[in-house]
Amino acid sequence: MKFGDTSCINTMFTAVVVLLLFSSAHSFRKCDQLVTIRDLNSGLRKISEKFIESNEHDEEKFKVDVSNTGPAVIWSEIDFLAELFAEEVVINKKKFLYHWMNDADHTDKLETTNNYRSNISSYLFDSELILPNKYQMKVCVYKQHKENIWVYRKIAENHTIFELTASLNGKAHIFQNLTYTNATPGIFSTKRPIQQSVNLTDKFFTANTYWFEWFIDGRRVETKENVNFFEFTHNSTGICNIRVQVTMDLADAQKKLKGTWSKSVYFEDEVQNVNILSSSETITGEPVKLNITFDGSEVIVCWRIMDLKNNTVHNRSCDEPASRGWFLTPGIVLSPGQYIAEVTVTNDVSSISLQSQVMSVYNGGTGSSSPLAVPIVFSMLGLIVIVAAAVYFVRLKKKRDVEVADFDFHPEIQSTGSRIFNKIKGNVTDFFQRNDYLNRHRLARYHKTSAKSYGSLEDSNEHL
Template sequence: MFWSTLTMLILKTGIVLLLFPGVLCVLRNCDELVVKHGREIKAWSPGVTDMSALDNIVDEKFDIHVSNTGPAVIGSEIDFLAELSAETIVTEKKRFLYHWMNDADNSEKLEATNNYKSNISSYIFDSDLILPNKYKMKVCVYKRHKEFYVKVAENQTLFELTASLNGRANVHQNLTHQKTYQNIFCAMKTMQYSVNLTDKFSIAPTFWFEWYVDGKLMETKENVNFFEFVHNRTGISELRAKVTMDSFGMEEKLHGTWSKSIYFEEEIQKVDVLAATEVVSSDPITLNVTFDGSDVQICWRIVDLSNSSLFDWSCDHPLSRGWYLTPEYSLPRGQYVAQVNVTNDVSAVSTQSHVLSVYSGGGSGTSSTLVVPVFFSLLGLVIIFVGTAYIVRIRRKSNVEVADFDFHPEIDSQGSQGSQILSRIRGTLSDLFQRNEYIRRHRLAKYHRTSAKMYGSIEGSDDEL
């Protein structure tokens, strides 16, 4: 099969060279002077020996730009356009002649007009003798002067005829942030792969689109030139689109294939900044940044809230995935906020830390604003504990008979009133603790009846008697 195809190609090339010897040759030069005879226009040199005399005829300078809509598959339509320009554009009493020629099929075309533009539209190179290659289309422009047309400009355009369909493949994804790097996209998000065909045909043909991801056929559709999918992993991925055109009057179907290598990254969705809320000015601080996403860059700066002075941004690429520890910073006394930006090729997240207070003080790091609340908190706990213990003891106290003696008034009147009050407080406290001690020692004791028979007698053992 291969050798037969190669033989046919060589034979086809030989026939082209024999029938069109000028195809691969340089196009002939434009004639300096042509003359009009009725409807026929031909090159003619009317015996002008001094060609510099033509400069007096052409009193202005022209430029010509020639373009085309190629590349085009053989059998499709292609357009050519010539645009003439001059220092002064005068549409009245102007007559131009455009002479087109190409080296693909050696055809020529003449167009007489008073327009500064000339075009060849929907031209079809459909000969079986034309091979896929790059060819030239040349145009010579003449300005009418009496019965002559004098050349004023010439130029050419290079166009390509192909054996396969032509078009452009595009990959698109809606991203809120994307760097200038091409072919880098976000994993786990919908993206679109499309092919825009540029070949034109007089009859609308039917196209079949086949879509491949990493070599696997994903979908086949008729006349639908796009495919949407979600890629669920990071790294390099290969996309390929194959288009087949149904033949209409052609022996073989036309095909076209487009491939793209793209790279997927993980989107950043969450960034947290951890730092101490308070620190002594002599102690350095660090920022611990945790994040998700792949191939990130972390930039941070510290903002002084008291005078709004800004520190310069510092940026780095973390070596570990998911967290990053900034270098140590020593800050003067004040209040600060750390601003952090985490970015990659497909996303960006900005956040800031809580307020960081820096105080002057010793190396212990304990500030006066912390000592006062802690002291009073501990004092309150002590008071609650002592009060609870006192109430418990009072509730456990047993009923005790107390003799009520009526002392002589002179005894109570001794001492000042202040000293009497203090004495009573001391006595009350002493009785309280003595009574509580007695109750603690004897509340579980089992009492027995005494053998004493009368008031004032003492119970004792036999040995004492």
């Protein structure tokens, strides 16, 4: 290593500091070494470090539990609590001495109490030399000696691990109001409001200003002052990252403390527009199938078939659709009767249940009911043709005989096909023309006209 290599020197210095901190972290004074006496003039003070022997058979058994309100950011306040337990608790008749010491700032705080609880409230770690880390707070508990009421002897000891951090502490919570009670945690619905809030746990003596910045997939969407919640709606499915950054202005120390919370969540579309398509009637032997359509993502379809007395005739089955948007049940054969199908379509954020129309199954062959309609249709068509022929025959009987000329044209003038077509066309035209002629002249013989005809009797009388 070269003498001028500053990076190596800094590395060695850091290693030495870490070793010193680690060695000092466990250099607590033993509780048995502290013996105190009450002085009427100066109060409690340490007078010796000798160990006072005690008769274990005559002593009560004590136990102390120690806790804290951490983690806490450096420059914030933290609370410590010691609770003393004994086989026989005598309220307001025991006086205990609690000695607190920690390896963060190496401060000893001695205090007395008249009951079984002692606490250090709002302890502030504000030294620039304190690094973010986990530390111990140890407590030694003493009671008055039987032979000398001014002397205290150790009866219990314990410690608690507390954490000091460089960033603000708290918990972020994401909430969405869904009607589906079995929603999967961490999965949320699209197109519904979702709210994220941050509850800060660090405690400060003075009121401070907080700035909340909200980010959706890395894009800042809103900044609020002293408002710890944010509401938004996400419209697309898939993974989404929600992040909030909090900045606090510590006025007393002219510092800025920050904290960041980030969480990735998954969004799905709710199930909606569920429909069941099925045949209303079928015959025995024909399989019954349900075509179920829906809108939604990542669903499971559960279904069963019941008779009208609510008796299950086909056990419930749950399957994942092979295709998005629709599901076809396997065909099942039912005995004669009337049935309904109960269908439930569910995903991680929603569920819809509904029933199909009544399906009737009749006795019959193994064929489908649709061929039965074919003879009926052709029978109706045949009946219509017979009625039309009868009407045509009746009208044809009422026609008058009309003499028509029959011309024999040369075969080359028109073809056989044309002659047949023209003959049919002419017969149809003559039919309607004759009907029209008869309708207009049916009463002609009963109509008296004043017209004079050539060669009539009236003409001959004039000439005479």
